Amino acid sequence: MSPRRIGRRFATLVAGVATVLSLGLANPAPAAAEGVNAVVCYNTSQAGPYAGIADQAAGIWNAYTNNVDMAKCGSNLMIYYTYGGGSYAVRYSLGNGYVVIDVYQAQQYAPLRIMTHEIGHILGLPDNYNGQCHLLMSGGSAGTGCTNPYPYTTEAAQVDRNFGGFGAQGSQVFQDSWPAPVTVG
Template identity: 65%
Template structure:
């Protein structure tokens, strides 16, 4: 059963507020539902914390089997200056995302964040250059700002989270989704 969007947004807001006070909200679901909590942490995300929150909301609204909230550190969000944006998945729904500050000045930071979280949720890169496909990453070019997964990508995440039997085969580092940024002045 899929919750209406407003209910999911309110639940995420309540979880965020409770997390600020040290409490963890876990949404009650029927035993037949396959909703899994993906707890993320933006304490090291710097200027990209709001993008992580927006990306979590996008994934919550696009899927039925996950609930992303700031309720722990299964998924850590970081940023760096140079070296490229990437995701390192340790198991399904767990790992870290690193956003390259310089790349985020050339490409849509929200698209980068949502794409990299897609890797944590079990999606591979798809270098077809199609802006409508979130996992096409930087191959869609700098003018592509679409941060939304296609219905096929959302369905794949739902399938991934309907069973955790595949977690051992879904770890890895996903780098080079975004072309290297143009030459920048001296590194900080």
């Protein structure tokens, strides 16, 4: 038998197993799912014009992480907005706290990037003001032209580690603002 035929046969076998598995998991028990993932309930009742942005940001975090689910099921995370003073996050403990979006800042910087960044703090991520746009936690240091709202692989993996092991880092109280642009000289 040629290697190519073996490969094809193996692919067929894998496909068959996958079908059986997916059939078997068609109706997983809700309790089992909750046991795997932490749920961060967020509340947009005070988010004003940023409620939809918060929903988008929650969807991004859900898509990029495995160990945490964001859902509108309570008030672990409140979303607020204000005029001036900067956007920021206050984390009481991992997955608990609030985010404040500065309307003026959100007119300068991409609001979705600000939102996913600040929620990143609630999920246990620190700032990394290195100016690199592919990182979410570089925040405002990447400039107003950076609109990337997605966590980088390493950032998403850190959130999964935070929620996978309920690590000490994430449970520390945290407060910080959206970083100002880097000044040279």
